[in-house]
Amino acid sequence: MDDGRRRPVTIADIAAATGVATSTVSRALSRPGRVSAATRERIQAAARELDYVPHPTARALASGRTGTVALVVSDVTNPFYFGMIRGTQQQLKAAGYAHLLIDTEDSGEHEIEMLHTMRRSLDGAILGASRLPARSLVALADEIPLVTVNRNVRGVPSVVIDTPAGIAQAVEHLVSLGHRDIVYVSGPQQSWSNQARWQAMKAALERHKLGAQRVGPFPSGRGSGTAAADAVLNSGATACVAFNDLFAIGMLTRLRERGVRVPADLSVVGCDDIFGADFSNPPLTTLTAPIEQAGRVAVSLLVSRLEHQPLRRAVVLPTYLTVRDSTGPRR
Amino acid sequence: MDDGRRRPVTIADIAAATGVATSTVSRALSRPGRVSAATRERIQAAARELDYVPHPTARALASGRTGTVALVVSDVTNPFYFGMIRGTQQQLKAAGYAHLLIDTEDSGEHEIEMLHTMRRSLDGAILGASRLPARSLVALADEIPLVTVNRNVRGVPSVVIDTPAGIAQAVEHLVSLGHRDIVYVSGPQQSWSNQARWQAMKAALERHKLGAQRVGPFPSGRGSGTAAADAVLNSGATACVAFNDLFAIGMLTRLRERGVRVPADLSVVGCDDIFGADFSNPPLTTLTAPIEQAGRVAVSLLVSRLEHQPLRRAVVLPTYLTVRDSTGPRR
DNA sequence: ATGAAAGCGCTAACAG
């Protein structure tokens, strides 16, 4: 039938075929409500007949809406983002948007530069973990609709996962197991989350009249687990809370190598409950973060903002402690 | 300085500022070679001065090139794709393309439908694990430049990971450990990879004059591990090769529950070496697949095809056996 | 090497 090499059919073809103006075709296809039932039928029939497929680019140029939203992450490599990619993907698809994936390689420069460059081809962006200073963020938000995740900046809608509350639970848990020397394994200093977690940890320990100490900071990545494990051991602590699960899992490996038993000799708590935390050895006690949900909510916020009133809010998602086998009584 | 609400600067502004035609500005910016050094300088200076940012949509509409490539996966949820997302992301960024992520939810219908709809807004697509029958694939390839991964269809450039060769190694490994009853844990039947692996397994076992049996098929996902483990146990085999690591890891969990020791009572081999395979309990012996590399190569193939001659080839990437602790001598 | 002019395919006032 088709030879596939024919000039693609446009609304002009449909207009010709049905004897109406192109604008009417456009309406019938994009805003069926604004056209009489009769002509609408005819036009849609013709469109089907001719196997018409709208040209997204043309539509975007004329309307200013691209139907595309970007998810911006600092490092696709980080399993933490997998959940976010999932969540945003699902919700964006449901809302009829295309999903662009941007990796900033942990650089604020890249982040601002890429978004600046692509701003005309996006309807909005979700910043998975912005490395940008507050003022840059606000400036960016003025160029393109933004929603941040785990990053609270005045004026920019955001969804934050309340890990600090979870940290308090974790400390409670460890204290109730008899631990008194609990150390925080610090992640990258530029990380907003890292700061928040450390603050929460200090506060929680103080409430128990315990001193707060930390080791690190260590760079992102499982590899940091080695140095981190050694540092914790060296600190003399009997329990630790790691910046994230990647660290914690890396530590588990290292501790095993060194013949340190978990949790008998050292209890370790992770953060985020990423893929793998439940089948590591031992399974990791961790703060389960609703990452996927965060992604979905972020999309909802953005989409409702794009399609309705500019209701800019902040959403806080709870975290809870999932106790598995990497924590136990102080021996 | 800026109030951010000014009309965005266009090439017309640059043309006005430098006293040349818009076409010259266009050339100076997109094909610097086609313009005299002097005017090129002036134009580029003006562009910088005015903080000009090209409008990707307008460019796309006029030129037909969108600078966007889609990665199509059947389920973002599957950790197998994480590596592919990484690899394609890296290489696409390097080549200056934007990275669109499409999830087909395991449905061939969705796959063809979404690509058909978006074809005008893409320069090409990489099919991570197409569910499409060969003829549909060929038809699609006629609409939009395609590269497949782990799917070999005549006329469509592809990169396939040679897991079958790896399977042979795995069988060798198990046989050398004394196993004679080795069962294959089958994945979804529509999966091309699953078929290929089973065939390879049969062939390898035959070479050793051993019978080939399989359990399943089971649906994708870690959850299948439970049923799979039970089925394998029931088969009386002392070793098994699972369709993929997700299955294998799920099995590990189930076997532990049932008090079956791995590898003492049962050896298990996975496929792909996804994130987590090295820190599961016990760490998984598996076929390490260069998934990330596959993603990169797929992008290279596609990009070179988009920018040069249509050299359509198939690339085969090797797999190797990574022996960890989930396999051991037959007891 | 540069300019003029014609679109790319669609949407969006503005009339009627």
Next chain:
DNA sequence: CTGTTAGCGCTTTCAT
């Protein structure tokens, strides 16, 4: 409700 008329911002012949 529908047609007319302008563009959206850029690339691309075709002249010069």
